[in-house]
Amino acid sequence: MRTVVIGSGSWGTALAQVLQDNHQEVLVYGVAEAEVNDINENHKNSKYFEDVELNPELKATTDIQCVKGADIVLLAVPTIAIDPICHQINDLLDKKTIIINVSKGFHPETNERMSEVIRRCIDEDKLSSVVSLIGPSHAEEVVIRLLTTIDAISLNNEDAVTVQNLFSNQYLRIYTGNDEIGSELGVAIKNVMAIASGILSGLGYQDNTRAALITRGLQEMIRYGVHFGGQQKTFMGLTGIGDLIVTCTSVHSRNFEAGYQIGKENSVENFFKNNTKTVEGVRTAKIVHRVAKENGIDMPICEEVYQILFNGKLPSDCAQDLMIRDLKKEF
Ligand SMILES: NC(=O)C1=CN([C@@H]2O[C@H](COP(=O)(O)OP(=O)(O)OC[C@H]3O[C@@H](n4cnc5c(N)ncnc54)[C@H](O)[C@@H]3O)[C@@H](O)[C@H]2O)C=CC1
Ligand SMILES: O=C(CO)COP(=O)(O)O
Known part of the structure; x- marks a missing residue:
């Protein structure tokens, strides 16, 4: 399965590295050129993790077209950016995609939860389901592979299990749940x-x-x-x-x-x-x-x-x- 992680900040980088460690096909998309270059050229994301050497296989891009053909898109941007980014990627998605939400908060004007925002912004025929990958997890610890447990929460159990299996490894254990x-x-x-x-x-x-x-x-x-x-x-x-x-x-x-x-x-x-x-x-x-x-x-x-x-x-x-x-x- 091919995953695109939207957001080259701390949580996006740490979660993309989990998939890279698990030998999954993954690419980070970022708007900040410095963060993208740092990942590609130095295997670092120094703005967030000063001394951390990232998995050298991890790659990033500033080209949003990379979303085309993705099986999974993981949104790792602040809550305020979820609505605009969903509208932006909606036109590029070309099949039923699992959208993973990791943001914690509400839409600034409508008060909607993140899953509700995503379902409103992504066309039904392009959305398999929303899975929220959330729980007690500081990126600073996950990026250095310290033991962490979080939930894959979805109304679609099959997609939650898919995400659970993709992300789980020796340092990250995912449980599933459906109380969105x-x-x-x-x-x-x-x-x-x-x-x-x-x-x-x-x-x-x-x-x-x-x-x-x-x-x-x-x-x-x-x-x-x-x-x-x-x-x-x-x-x-x-x-x-x-x-x-x-x-x-x-x-x-x-x-x-x-x-x-x-x-x-x-x-x-x-x-x-x-x-x-x-x-x-x-x-x-x-x-x-x-x-x-x-x-x-x-x-x-x-x-x-x-x-x-x-x-x-x-x-x-x-x-x-x-x-x-x-x-x-x-x-
Ligand atoms: N950092 C952490 O340990 C954790 C963060 N979260 C949640 O994850 C969400 C993202 O936060 P962080 O990664 O921590 O923030 P961050 O501040 O580390 O990074 C945010 C990234 O989003 C990018 N960005 C902003 N608007 C964008 C847009 N429209 N398109 C593409 N990229 C855009 C920024 O350039 C930056 O790279 C937040 O809701 C946060 O609560 C959840 C669990 C852990
Ligand atoms: O959600 C988080 C840990 O689970 C990250 O917390 P902060 O956004 O306060 O850094």
Whole structure:
């Protein structure tokens, strides 16, 4: 099977290398010439992985025509680029293709989940199914082949199993699942929790606070996910608690890092002025705020993150306000 990976950033590169390690036919498509050249000429992607030597067989291109004839297209671009990239490739696809989504978040205007965006943008006769390859996985660790487990989630079990078999190896183990709603909502909202976790660390809070954040954050994710038809048990799995733990506790997480800076400075100003990284939780916080309000879903942690990011509320006040809400039962 021939796979084209769209996006020569950190996750696209790491996942393409998995396929190359598995002796699959794979090509990376990128818009950034420097990243593409670095992969082809130096077997590196220095912008994201400074000292990592990539599999020398891995190749990249800036020619989008490479999508023609692909059996699988893996979209490894930020959520904001999924809609335009799908429209771009739709004209080039010439048979039923498995589209793999790895992005975590929502469409910025329509609030759709990534699978919904892809199904809307790709013609039915060109789409076998959407498979979301998601779970606790920092590219920085996968690219150096550290043991990792993630899910292949799809409404089409056969395609999920195909993706499971293509990507699994000694360092990457893929499970399958079909709760598209629960899984996609879990991996999107955990980014907001990771920002909150970073903020709390930046403010100087330690282990007790992080455990509280992860535990109560998971309850918010369940509340939101179940409201929209996700299964509660999904949140106990890799796309729920698994991804929540890895992003709320890791120095690799860009969402955590953003939060840490905001907490440390007790201000969002410098983050918005200087950030150039993919921090998906920022846009997700805005969408969750809007949707939760419309649907009457209680999301206190997400709401405080929204107030910090978009309403100028002081991070230190938010942490305190969460503590002095009306007391209640845990469950
Ligand atoms: N980096 C990671 O460890 C993981 C990332 N993800 C998710 O994967 C998605 C992609 O993120 P990363 O690879 O981390 O971001 P990144 O910032 O490392 O790379 C993004 C890449 O997308 C490219 N790009 C942007 N717009 C494009 C377009 N229209 N056409 C082609 N290429 C375009 C950029 O040039 C860049 O190469 C995000 O939603 C992220 O949440 C999920 C799991 C792990
Ligand atoms: O989704 C991720 C790990 O599972 C990557 O997290 P960040 O986007 O916060 O770096």
